[in-house]
Amino acid sequence: MKPFAAQISRRPLSASLAGVLFLLLCRLSNSLALETAQKPNIVFLMVDDMGYGDPSCYNPESKIPTPQLDRLAAEGMRFTDAHSPSAVCTPTRYGVLTGRYAWRSPLKRGVLSGYSPSLIEDGRVTVASLLRQHGYRTAVVGKWHLGLDWTTKSQPKGNPSFEATDYAKAEGLELDYSKPVRRGPNQLGFDYSYILPASLDMAPYVFVENGRLTEPADATTEGKREGGVFWRRGAKGRSFDFLEVTPHLTEKAVNWIGDSLQSKQPLFLYFALPSPHTPWMPTPDVQGKSGAGQYGDFVVLVDQMIGRIADTLNRVESNRNTLFIVTSDNGSDWRPEHIQQTGHYSNHRMLRGRKRDAWEGGHRVPFIVRWRGRVKPGSVSGETITHTDLMATAAEVAGARVPAAEGEDSYSILPILLGKKLAGPLREATVHHSVDGMFSLRQGDWKLIDGQGPGSSQWDGPQPGDPPGQLYNLTEDIGETKNLFNERPEIVKRLKALLEKVRLQGRSRTKL
Numbered sequence: 001m002k003p004f005a006a007q008i009s010r011r012p013l014s015a016s017l018a019g020v021l022f023l024l025l026c027r028l029s030n031s032l033a034l035e036t037a038q039k040p041n042i043v044f045l046m047v048d049d050m051g052y053g054d055p056s057c058y059n060p061e062s063k064i065p066t067p068q069l070d071r072l073a074a075e076g077m078r079f080t081d082a083h084s085p086s087a088v089c090t091p092t093r094y095g096v097l098t099g100r101y102a103w104r105s106p107l108k109r110g111v112l113s114g115y116s117p118s119l120i121e122d123g124r125v126t127v128a129s130l131l132r133q134h135g136y137r138t139a140v141v142g143k144w145h146l147g148l149d150w151t152t153k154s155q156p157k158g159n160p161s162f163e164a165t166d167y168a169k170a171e172g173l174e175l176d177y178s179k180p181v182r183r184g185p186n187q188l189g190f191d192y193s194y195i196l197p198a199s200l201d202m203a204p205y206v207f208v209e210n211g212r213l214t215e216p217a218d219a220t221t222e223g224k225r226e227g228g229v230f231w232r233r234g235a236k237g238r239s240f241d242f243l244e245v246t247p248h249l250t251e252k253a254v255n256w257i258g259d260s261l262q263s264k265q266p267l268f269l270y271f272a273l274p275s276p277h278t279p280w281m282p283t284p285d286v287q288g289k290s291g292a293g294q295y296g297d298f299v300v301l302v303d304q305m306i307g308r309i310a311d312t313l314n315r316v317e318s319n320r321n322t323l324f325i326v327t328s329d330n331g332s333d334w335r336p337e338h339i340q341q342t343g344h345y346s347n348h349r350m351l352r353g354r355k356r357d358a359w360e361g362g363h364r365v366p367f368i369v370r371w372r373g374r375v376k377p378g379s380v381s382g383e384t385i386t387h388t389d390l391m392a393t394a395a396e397v398a399g400a401r402v403p404a405a406e407g408e409d410s411y412s413i414l415p416i417l418l419g420k421k422l423a424g425p426l427r428e429a430t431v432h433h434s435v436d437g438m439f440s441l442r443q444g445d446w447k448l449i450d451g452q453g454p455g456s457s458q459w460d461g462p463q464p465g466d467p468p469g470q471l472y473n474l475t476e477d478i479g480e481t482k483n484l485f486n487e488r489p490e491i492v493k494r495l496k497a498l499l500e501k502v503r504l505q506g507r508s509r510t511k512l
Contacts, residue, residue: 039266041322048277051332053348063291063344068307076370087362099391099410109437114198125406129189139192142272151179180211203234228280292344356435357454408507448495
C-alpha cells in the first residue's frame with residue numbers, strides 16, 4: 001500500500017475542500033497585507049550642527065524663532081538628555097544607521113571626505129535593510145557623508161585610508177563620474193537615494209541619485225570663505241547652487257513621501273539636511289528673521305523645512321501612524337566670538353563646549369518625537385538616549401528583531417515613547433567620542449572623560465597640576481565646571497573599568 005500522503009496527493013480536491021482552502025489563503029493574504037498596513041511609517045530627520053540651545057522649546061533665551069520645532073515638541077515628546085554618539089558627523093551617521101558606535105569601525109577619529117570609500121562594512125545590517133526585509137519602502141535624502149565606492153580609472157594602492165582628508169588625492173585616483181557608484185546607499189538597504197556625498201563645504205558638489213550623478217561634475221569652484229559662507233575648492237556640477245540646496249533636498253523628500261504614501265507599504269525615510277552646517281546661506285525670505293546673524297537665519301530656514309515635512313505628513317491620513325523623529329547630528333560649531341557678537345548661546349548657556357568636543361556642548365542634542373495617538377503631547381523625558389538607539393527602536397516598532405550580531409549599541413526607546421515606567425535605566429552606560437578620538441562615558445549622574453580637555457585641537461592645553469582625566473556630576477554640575485577626578489577615585493576606577501568592558505566586549509547592548 002502507498003503511504004497515506006501519496007494517496008492524498010493523488011486524489012482530486014472536492015469543490016467544498018477547494019473552496020475552504022481558497023478562503024484560508026485569502027484570509028492569510030489579507031492578514032499579511034493588514035500586518036504590513038498597520039506598521040507605522042518612520043521618518044528620521046537629522047539636521048547638521050544645530051545646537052541644544054537653538055530651538056526655543058529647549059532654550060527660552062534663544063534668539064532664533066523655531067515655531068515648527070516648538071509645535072512638534074508640543075505635539076509629542078521632547079528629550080532633554082539625548083546625545084549623538086560622536087561630536088562630529090560621519091561617526092554619528094554610522095551609529096544612526098548601524099546601531100553601533102563608529103569607533104568599533106575602521107574610523108577611529110575625524111570624519112570622511114567626499115571621496116572616501118564606503119565606511120559601512122559589507123554584510124552589515126542597517127536600519128534600512130532591516131526595515132526593508134519587513135515590508136518597508138526605504139529612502140535616504142540629503143547628506144550622506146559615509147563614503148562612496150566611486151568608480152575610478154585606476155586602482156587604490158592598498159587598503160582604504162578612512163582618515164585621509166582627501167582619499168582620492170592621497171591614493172592618486174582619478175574618478176570616473178560617468179559611471180555609477182559601485183557601493184553606496186542603494187547597496188545598504190535603501191530603495192531610493194538622493195544624496196550629497198558629504199558636507200556642503202566638501203567636494204564634489206553634486207547630487208547622486210540612485211548611484212548616478214544627476215549631471216556631470218565638469219565644473220570647478222575655487223571655494224569661498226566669507227565668515228560663515230565657506231566651502232572648499234573642488235569639482236561641481238554646472239547647475240549646482242549652494243543657496244538652493246536645503247530647499248531642493250526638502251522638495252525631494254516631500255515628493256518621495258507623497259509618492260510612497262500611495263503604495264500599501266509602510267515607509268522609512270532618513271532625511272539628513274546638510275544645514276545649518278557651513279556654508280551659512282539663508283535664502284532671502286528668512287534673512288534678518290533671527291537675532292543670531294547668518295547662522296540664526298539659516299536655522300530659521302531649517303525650521304521651515306522641518307515644517308514642510310511635518311505638513312506633508314499632516315495632509316495624509318497615515319500620519320496618524322507615523323513615528324516622526326527630529327534631531328541634530330552633534331552640537332553647534334558656535335564660537336565665543338559669535339556669542340559676543342549676538343548674545344545667542346547655540347549650545348545653551350548651561351553647557352560647556354561645542355561641536356568636536358567631549359564636553360556636553362559637543363554631543364547633547366535636541367531630540368523630538370511625534371507619534372500621534374501613541375506619544376503623549378507635550379511630554380518630556382529625561383532618560384539618557386543616543387542616536388544608535390534608532391535601530392532597536394525601529395525594529396520593535398516594526399515588529400522585527402535586531403539580529404544578535406548587529407546593532408551592538410542600540411536600545412529601543414519605544415517603552416519611553418509609550419509612557420511606560422522602566423524598572424531601571426534604559427542602558428548601563430553611554431559612550432561618547434570626540435573628533436580626536438577621546439572617549440567619555442556617562443552613567444547616571446556621573447560622566448568620565450578619559451583624558452584632558454575637550455578631545456579636540458581647539459584647546460589651549462592643560463594647566464599645571466591638572467589631573468589626567470575628568471569626572472563630573474552632571475546632576476549637580478551640568479556645565480562641567482568642577483572636575484572631581486582626584487576627589488572621587490573610587491568612581492573614576494569604576495567608570496574606567498566599565499568603559500574598558502564596553503570597548504573590549506564589542507557591544508554594550510545586553511538584551512539580545
